Amino acid sequence: MHVMSQKPAVPLVHIETFGCQMNEYDSELVRSLLKREGFQFTEDRECADVILMNTCAIRENAHNKVFTHLSDLRSVKKHRPLVVGVLGCMAQNLKAELPEKEPIVDVLAGPDSYRQLPQLITNAMTLQEQGVDQKRLAVELSEYETYDDIVPERNDGVNAWIAIMRGCDNFCSFCVVPYTRGRERSRNPKGILEEARLCAEQGFKQVTLLGQNVNSYSYDTWDFARLLLEVADVPGLERVRFTSPHPKDFPVDLLKAVSSHPNICKHIHLPVQSGNDRVLEMMNRTYTCSEYLSLVDRIRTMNTQIALTTDIIAGFCSETDEEFSDTIRLVETVRFHSAFIFKYSERKNTIAARKYRDDVPEAVKSERVTALVDLQRKISFDRNREYVGSVVNVLVEGNSKRSSDQGMGKTDGNITAVWEKNGTSVRPGDMVPLSIYDSSASTLYGIAQPQPSSP
Template identity: 50%
Template sequence: MFETPTSTKQHDESRQGEALLLENDSKKSNGRKLYIESYGCQMNFSDSEIVASILLDKGFETTRDYKEADVVFINTCSIRENAEQRVRNRLKEFESAKAKNPGMVVGVLGCMAERLKSKFLEEEKLVDVVVGPDAYRDLPNLIEQVDEGSRAVNVLLSREETYADISPVRLNTNGVTAFISIMRGCDNMCSFCVVPFTRGRERSRDPQSIVKEATDLFNAGYREVTLLGQNVDSYNYETINFANLLEKVARVNPLLRVRFSTSHPKDITDEVLHTLARYENICKYIHLPVQSGNSRVLNLMNRTYDREWYMERVSAIRRIIPECGISTDVITGFCSETEEEHLETLSMMDYVKYDFAYMFAYSERPGTLAAKRYADDIPEEVKKRRLTEVVNRQREHSLERLQTYVGKTHKVLIEGLSKRSDNDYCGRNDQNSMVVFPKDDRYKVGDYVNVYAEKCTSATLIGKIID
């Protein structure tokens, strides 16, 4: 759920500013082209697939080039200040294109919509339409309002909307991996986070619709799904909890890999861990944000767990799933953090030895509890120095963890060609580590192969297929 992190993660799940394109289907075209650009977290990219589905159903086609689009949307992230500045700069580029195409509709979707709607619509006049995460069904009506000469806005949050009945189109897909949103919103009021204010209260999606989506994806050739939620461990639909849902999706087919993100340390249960251990096709990888290794700072962050609780959960993971990969989020320089408390974060990293991490210097977000209650009193140079120390420590641990995978055979799902060479395939192992290996004509994208890891770089395993 973060934008532009400092990350040691090999397969970055926070793709930035990516224009999303799909193969246009056979629905009757209305002659208008749609361009969507997304920033931030997996949830935003999943939402863009919902938006595309709604508008393709109305006859829109997609394009990779915003300059030839009739409707341009940017799906926004509000986690950090520089994200907002990047979006604003991008909107100014769209403004230039609109000057040459006055009929172009430009809109802002997602998390920035509610907080900055007046600035975008009225003060800066950068956009024609502003739409919040729960109002995407209203997009055809809002576009029509703009066509008639009005600016349009809908940022109402909902306690019911899950888009469960909408089959997302798969944008920029490799045809192998896909996201499935299992819930929306968040009830955790972490003091640094804007998500509860931008995405509303937590509500879980009907498990039958989730299983159907996973089944449809498998039948279409997909071999891996990632179940998405701000806090997947609090999934609860009638009598179905997250462990139950995981099992249902895992049983769609043994050849369908299942991942999930994100877990909350206060909610992840032994039942979930035992479910991971029981099913081979549920990947042995957990993203477990710690944010800080100090109990006082965690209390200020309103994380609702302390250092000891987090360490116990890590201990349970190591006991129940010894081979599990663990990643995390870390914030340095939170309000009033002392040097000793920062050192406790480093010692937590030494205790867990994360496979990879998203790491940030604290950035105050307007409207959050922290902005209202606490002074942002750590100098920027101290924040950055502490961040550098965290990044350097994580690099050591990432390499150390990868080295433990060298000399072992890994089941890898081929996701595509390596970015560096068309002669190599790439894919991820159970622990979410990227693996690169020479192409073999016997196998294609979407196949599972056994790869023997011969060596590693600081971020990648390098090996060869073995029979």
């Protein structure tokens, strides 16, 4: 007797997340919203009835990864029923052409439309069973959506992301975020603090506050400095980070908060993008190179222990060799602890795509990226050598990539540190003092110091 395999009564969903930390957080929101409606999740996409890709539109590389994954799913979908959904920024930015370019996509949902996902997926599954090929789209931007009432479904770990705002009003000419995530709106601080307290109760030792421009957070009488201090005082949290601020508005109260509160990490990610004033103006960054350097001086005058990291774009429209040299000189002047360095890639619907020609040859862009990476690697190596001979506190994240006999964690300044366990028992979330004896451009190597025993 032939027994037909039974399709599970509850749809199994697999989520793949691409891009930034905000997308990681949004995937946690999506899990929560779908679980409310009875969906279950699997890490094995071969078992999934629904595969959702939470996408990024910022970098070309992220785009290419998504298209590669969609291409892989074509053959899967030929052999079994499968609902494929594209979520997030790419869904929003390519809402017109993506369904045409990739017919296997059944569901499209932008960052403000996740509440509609349960119904979109259910409808798509019903239509698929009926043999009807009809896309389900929800890509309207909202002026109000903050998902403030949704508790994210987090995986266990050391760090928890908390989005304090959504959208962006900066309109940097190279950036697609205002068009994919809408205008800036801040969450109610009450909800943020409640979420931080819940994270502490769940065992997270660190939270990272997220926003496209966190220092423009504003809700009634609350600014970002006040919010940051309140979160840092939540019992059970040992570290608070934030990303990313914008150099255009960095109030002194925020600097004081970072400098003075023991639970606020001494690390500021301060994207500069370029070291040339003409290019900065074309990028609509609204600050000059000298203003950026003045801010760096203020930060370091207030606290010399603050580690600075940055983002840089090489090969922006019409950037000359001499203008690129200005960026090299700025990096040599500031001496960042580390930097994310990218080739400029034109993004659809941005101001730069409409106003400027992407005219720097790819080979030149690659040469400039290589020059910056080589320079920054040398600076990072020298910066990390400064820690040799000192003791730093490291928040344990787990085992090192190289060996389960080694522990791995992050310093207050967000630098990776590794040490030999030597039979000692440390768990993720523990704070371990390390005596640093060596370093590379990316890692500190230490010896775990004896910790005082509990009375």
